[in-house]
Amino acid sequence: xxxxxxxxxxxxxxxxxGVVDEMGQVLVKNDIPTPKHGDVDRYITDLSAxxxxxxxxxxxxxxxxxxxxxxxxxxxxNYYSGTxxxxxxxxxxxxxxxxxxxxxxxxxxVIALTNDANAAAIGEMVYGxxxxxxxxxxxxxxxxxxxxxxxxxxxxxxxxxxxxxIGHTIVVPNGRSCGCGTPGHLExxxxxxxxxxxxxxxxxxxxxxxxxxxxxxxxELNSKIVFEAAERGDKIAIEAFQRTGKLLGRALxxxxxxxSPEAIFLFGGPTAAGDYIFKPTKESMEEYLLPIFANKVRIxxxxxxxxxxxxxxxxxxxxxxxxx
Amino acid sequence: xxxxxxxxxxxxxxxxxGVVDEMGQVLVKNDIPTPKHGDVDRYITDLSAxxxxxxxxxxxxxxxxxxxxxxxxxxxxNYYSGTxxxxxxxxxxxxxxxxxxxxxxxxxxVIALTNDANAAAIGEMVYGxxxxxxxxxxxxxxxxxxxxxxxxxxxxxxxxxxxxxIGHTIVVPNGRSCGCGTPGHLExxxxxxxxxxxxxxxxxxxxxxxxxxxxxxxxELNSKIVFEAAERGDKIAIEAFQRTGKLLGRALxxxxxxxSPEAIFLFGGPTAAGDYIFKPTKESMEEYLLPIFANKVRIxxxxxxxxxxxxxxxxxxxxxxxxx
Numbered sequence: 001x002x003x004x005x006x007x008x009x010x011x012x013x014x015x016x017x018g019v020v021d022e023m024g025q026v027l028v029k030n031d032i033p034t035p036k037h038g039d040v041d042r043y044i045t046d047l048s049a050x051x052x053x054x055x056x057x058x059x060x061x062x063x064x065x066x067x068x069x070x071x072x073x074x075x076x077x078n079y080y081s082g083t084x085x086x087x088x089x090x091x092x093x094x095x096x097x098x099x100x101x102x103x104x105x106x107x108x109x110v111i112a113l114t115n116d117a118n119a120a121a122i123g124e125m126v127y128g129x130x131x132x133x134x135x136x137x138x139x140x141x142x143x144x145x146x147x148x149x150x151x152x153x154x155x156x157x158x159x160x161x162x163x164x165x166i167g168h169t170i171v172v173p174n175g176r177s178c179g180c181g182t183p184g185h186l187e188x189x190x191x192x193x194x195x196x197x198x199x200x201x202x203x204x205x206x207x208x209x210x211x212x213x214x215x216x217x218x219x220e221l222n223s224k225i226v227f228e229a230a231e232r233g234d235k236i237a238i239e240a241f242q243r244t245g246k247l248l249g250r251a252l253x254x255x256x257x258x259x260s261p262e263a264i265f266l267f268g269g270p271t272a273a274g275d276y277i278f279k280p281t282k283e284s285m286e287e288y289l290l291p292i293f294a295n296k297v298r299i300x301x302x303x304x305x306x307x308x309x310x311x312x313x314x315x316x317x318x319x320x321x322x323x324x
Numbered sequence: 325x326x327x328x329x330x331x332x333x334x335x336x337x338x339x340x341x342g343v344v345d346e347m348g349q350v351l352v353k354n355d356i357p358t359p360k361h362g363d364v365d366r367y368i369t370d371l372s373a374x375x376x377x378x379x380x381x382x383x384x385x386x387x388x389x390x391x392x393x394x395x396x397x398x399x400x401x402n403y404y405s406g407t408x409x410x411x412x413x414x415x416x417x418x419x420x421x422x423x424x425x426x427x428x429x430x431x432x433x434v435i436a437l438t439n440d441a442n443a444a445a446i447g448e449m450v451y452g453x454x455x456x457x458x459x460x461x462x463x464x465x466x467x468x469x470x471x472x473x474x475x476x477x478x479x480x481x482x483x484x485x486x487x488x489x490i491g492h493t494i495v496v497p498n499g500r501s502c503g504c505g506t507p508g509h510l511e512x513x514x515x516x517x518x519x520x521x522x523x524x525x526x527x528x529x530x531x532x533x534x535x536x537x538x539x540x541x542x543x544e545l546n547s548k549i550v551f552e553a554a555e556r557g558d559k560i561a562i563e564a565f566q567r568t569g570k571l572l573g574r575a576l577x578x579x580x581x582x583x584s585p586e587a588i589f590l591f592g593g594p595t596a597a598g599d600y601i602f603k604p605t606k607e608s609m610e611e612y613l614l615p616i617f618a619n620k621v622r623i624x625x626x627x628x629x630x631x632x633x634x635x636x637x638x639x640x641x642x643x644x645x646x647x648x
Contacts (some may be wrong), residue, residue, distance in 0.1 A: 158584025
């Protein structure tokens with residue numbers, strides 16, 4: 001009997017789902033659009049049909065399969081209550097009792113929900129580079145900056161299920177505007193759009209500075225283009241990553257001063273820039289750490305594959321519940 | 325049989341110790357000077373003699389007493405290794421294997437060490453206002469700003485035993501000098517000396533501003549004098565507390581964004597200022613919290629008695645180990 005778990009990741013645009021084995025291999029996957037219409041019941045019906053169809057297809061591959069449960073990652077997903085609460089990027093209003101709704105459709109031992117960054121942290125612990133680690137932090141760099149914190153081998157949900165919002169800690173008092181409304185947050189600087197914003201600040205500061213980035217509109221530029229320019233030696237692109245790493249490292253020093261983790265994993269598009277982002281982050285973190293923490297905390301790239309990480313992370317919730 | 329625990333608090337100037345019952349009552353206490361000579365063996369001999377004498381005296385009060393263990397709070401005290409490591413305010417050099425040395429003198433089921441702020445957090449959980457809480461943070465305001473973090477009912481020691489250094493998170497990038505060498509740390513602003521420094525900044529800014537604090541030298545002024553001036557309506561003194569609370573609240577919002585605790589307890593001399601410090605701290609924290617955390621996290625005064633908190637906190641380590 002091959003044991004598998006289903007992972008569902010609810011994103012602003014698409015909902016992706018897959019069947020994942022104990023090694024973190026995705027056996028089959030599929031997706032549906034995340035609706036803009038805000039009708040939860042219709043969405044659950046569509047999602048359930050999609051997942052059911054996927055289950056049938058995997059059972060055709062092998063009859064010897066046992067499905068242990070469904071793990072779901074979603075913005076503002078609350079592990080304790082199983083609800084999605086006031087998610088700014090989803091069309092559903094208020095509090096959605098997602099786990100309860102999914103339980104009505106599937107009779108499985110485990111059906112669990114958390115937010116996408118927490119799911120990624122559990123994925124790293126179950127399948128990735130954090131195997132065997134008891135204290136680590138996962139940072140996901142994308143449209144925003146998400147985080148998942150593991151202490152004593154358990155994900156930190158906090159009192160209300162919403163712990164791990166490191167992206168909304170302040171790095172520059174009264175600094176850049178953040179999507180949440182409070183200025184100066186880490187994710188306004190250290191995220192894919194944050195890198196672009198830094199590049200634009202530098203273009204303004206250096207009056208273009210002979211950079212190839214002068215050719216792009218704000219709408220066109222993205223962190224991948226900045227990385228490619230950095231690889232060609234573009235000074236403004238390189239400095240954009242240096243500044244991003246400098247602020248990220250300083251913020252991570254604050255996190256270390258809270259939690260003293262063994263390692264901090266970075267995940268997401270901007271990490272493809274490798275040393276351009278990892279090196280200044282590590283150097284800056286070390287600069288701001290108390291001597292007792294010096295050279296103790298590793299900053300590592302996530303070992304989750306970028307294409308399937310969302311599904312794999314969500315599915316890891318199931319293994320994590322079973323192994324508790 | 326009345327069960328009791330011994331608490332030892334090793335401070336820069338004195339080492340205080342006492343016998344504490346399950347209700348957190350100190351039955352008897354004593355102290356010896358913490359030596360300036362750096363001779364650990366001589367210190368342990370003196371400390372053991374003092375504790376032994378105290379044990380004899382408590383046994384004379386009642387023959388029906390069972391001593392369960394010794395809990396020790398000390399700067400840079402490491403729970404995992406039982407060592408004091410490079411404590412800047414103690415004369416002992418390098419790494420002191422304190423638990424090992426104490427075990428040679430006392431044959432008791434539990435002998436445990438942590439730092440003073442962690443001990444205070446455990447004290448709050450075992451005897452104080454955090455009874456029954458699973459996720460909370462303890463902030464101790466004194467010469468510095470110490471912190472102890474509890475997640476899922478356990479103190480967070482982190483990977484290496486040194487977690488909980490919130491005093492060394494950055495609130496003002498490139499700001500005031502901190503004793504540790506890195507500028508802008510929370511404890512440079514939000515601590516007893518921090519309040520004094522803020523008062524001096526305000527005296528400079530307002531050119532004295534008709535404040536009674538103009539009468540004090542830097543050596544003379546302390547946070548208690550600032551509080552007393554605030555009570556008499558001194559505007560600079562009141563603003564000093566407001567600014568302290570504003571920065572503390574902002575920093576605590578960062579802590580909530582990491583950990584989402586149920587409550588944050590404030591302990592120490594400056595908390596005697598009551599609303600002068602609690603009110604701006606709470607208001608500022610709320611201002612900086614994400615909407616999902618609004619009005620969820622209480623800021624509470626510690627219920628540990630200031631005179632005996634160090635002993636009581638250290639003794640709580642013993643009950644905490646036994647109840648694990």
